[in-house]
Amino acid sequence: MSAAIGLVFFIGAISLCVIGIAGIVLSRHLFRMVLALAIAEAGANLLLVLSGYRWDAVAPIVTGSLSGQAMVDPVPQAMVLTAIVIGVGVQALALSLVIRIRQRYGTLDMQEARQRMQDELDNDAGVTPPRSQERPAGERPIPAPAAVIDAGGRHD
């Protein structure tokens, strides 16, 4: 019975972690990536708290008199308290970056934003973008053979 309950808790925590990381890697939408980060954090926090769990124990707070009642481990709980607060800070920072990207490039899709960022950089630097299948570079479709240019240069 107790092993089954522990198994359910651990499977839940591990799958939260894995779902979050899969969301971060596979998603192309920036806001969904932030949400996936929050889910992964929740899974990690749950794992930490579970590692300090103890059967037939109360919360680590003395009520009334000091008794021999068993308590759960307070150290992982303090660590999770730290992790939650830092997680909020990280999420706020990530959201502010997302807002800035949305204002500048008008999209939340990661690949589109990257494409527009690259175009803008190329524009500012005065560099022609690298040759691609969709947009062939240069005016002439076929470059002249090297031998002809060499010969013309010598005669002049």
Place this chain on the structure above:
Amino acid sequence: MRDLATLLFLGGLIFLLAAITGSLPFGHPPMLVGQAIQQVAAPEVGATNFVTAVVLGYRGLDTLGELSILFAAATAGGLVLGGVKSRGRAKAAPAAGFILRAGADVLFPLLLIAGLYVVIHGHLTPGGGFQGGVILAAAFFLPLLARPHESLSHTWLSVIEGLAGAAFIALGLVAMFDGAAFLTPLFDKGVLGELVSSGSLPLLYLAVGLKVGAELASLLMRLAQDDGAAS
């Protein structure tokens, strides 16, 4: 290709976590630190909430590091969103409806009291500076939702935040002047379970609460102003 690599990585992650947790006896934690802290925390620190005893008493330096990470995140958020304020003012969101305005007026004092209660009783009951600070930030953010045209002063929030952080470090330095380690709890332990007890822990948690509240309020305010500018 990328999806395949991701699936392989996630499979490996599941295997790793399952192997670690499988070797962990559930319900019988092997860590001895927690058990030792449970026996000595009440006489040594004087707090009935052992999580507070760990956060401020035994690991006070880590809490200072955590506060500085939060400070860095808030500063970076302000830096990223800083230049938008002038544009955000021009087309701020329209005023909220009656229900939100009345609700904000009713909830503001209640949230203030609840936040201060949670902060001050951090060494006795579940709660503390971080949790109470978030409630305080919510109390100051709610009127902002109801009336988007008014806003709190960023200068005052920065002043509160800086003073609270300086007070936290000063309490740690005073302990060093007594010859103890940095952030050792000061003053008398008092009677276990009373409001004024466990030395300087309530003062430390008050500083943490004010700092977290001011930081979160300014972050939320910047996000809200920017949201008004973007849409």
